[in-house]
Amino acid sequence: MEDTKLHKVIDGKNIFYDLKLDIIFEEFVDICDNDRTNVTSPRDLCIELTNSCNFLCKNCFSQKKATFLSLNKTIEYIKYYESKVIRMCLTGGEPLLNPEFRNIVGYLNKISNMGKVINTNGFYLDDTLCNLLKKNGWTVAVSLHGKSETHNEYVGFDSYDRIIKSLTLLRKYSINTHIYTVIHNDFEENDILHLIELKKDFNISDLRLIKIRENGLYQNINNNNLTQIPENFAASIFYKTKKSNTIFISAEQEIRLSN
Numbered sequence: 713m714e715d716t717k718l719h720k721v722i723d724g725k726n727i728f729y730d731l732k733l734d735i736i737f738e739e740f741v742d743i744c745d746n747d748r749t750n751v752t753s754p755r756d757l758c759i760e761l762t763n764s765c766n767f768l769c770k771n772c773f774s775q776k777k778a779t780f781l782s783l784n785k786t787i788e789y790i791k792y793y794e795s796k797v798i799r800m801c802l803t804g805g806e807p808l809l810n811p812e813f814r815n816i817v818g819y820l821n822k823i824s825n826m827g828k829v830i831n832t833n834g835f836y837l838d839d840t841l842c843n844l845l846k847k848n849g850w851t852v853a854v855s856l857h858g859k860s861e862t863h864n865e866y867v868g869f870d871s872y873d874r875i876i877k878s879l880t881l882l883r884k885y886s887i888n889t890h891i892y893t894v895i896h897n898d899f900e901e902n903d904i905l906h907l908i909e910l911k912k913d914f915n916i917s918d919l920r921l922i923k924i925r926e927n928g929l930y931q932n933i934n935n936n937n938l939t940q941i942p943e944n945f946a947a948s949i950f951y952k953t954k955k956s957n958t959i960f961i962s963a964e965q966e967i968r969l970s971n
């Protein structure tokens with residue numbers, strides 16, 4: 713059977729990473745599948761390659777400046793943290809907008825003892841990039857926020873069909889794929905049923921629901937449509953319950969722990 717777990721000893725502790733589910737866990741720490749990090753210290757690194765984005769999500773908390781982390785700076789951070797973490801993630805803004813994105817992926821493809829994740833809105837995925845990602849242990853986490861109308865309304869323009877094309881590509885190249893969904897105010901039970909269908913159709917290994925962030929642009933964070941949903945569909949969805957405790961490097965090179 714294919715081994716889908718990485719193991720690394722960091723600071724004398726046994727740390728594991730589930731490549732398929734994108735979960736880090738530590739020996740003797742209780743595992744909660746709903747949380748990506750089950751560790752006593754930060755064991756993953758998240759690099760914001762840019763804070764620029766082509767979407768206009770209603771609760772976006774990105775600064776939306778056209779700041780891009782260079783290839784050289786990114787490599788510097790990766791080299792510094794490589795022995796201290798078991799997973800790293802490229803994020804944004806929209807990370808694919810970084811002009812050096814493909815070179816950064818090419819550099820990371822040479823590193824095998826680390827889980828590698830891209831958080832993307834899925835708009836710019838293509839065959840060339842999927843070729844770079846396949847067989848190199850990448851997980852691609854695509855943001856999709858419900859049915860076509862719900863998603864398009866939330867992100868500010870018609871992009872649903874393009875995201876579905878990207879999911880088709882990711883399936884074609886057998887790339888481990890997750891869907892990230894923000895539980896925004898217009899999100900309803902039908903949206904979750906739709907996402908559960910997509911999860912089956914596109915071999916999505918994790919559908920992750922994210923509570924709306926109070927520091928985003930969205931004004932009203934009370935979604936009364938959904939009080940029962942997480943419980944009803946608990947077998948099919950993940951629902952983050954605690955802080956991820958991740959080392960986060962912003963495009964402006966501010967280093968901090970993320971929520």
Ligand code: SF4
Binds near residue numbers: 764769773855
């Ligand atoms: S895709 Fe992400 S960065 Fe872009 S607008 Fe939406 S939340 Fe913000």
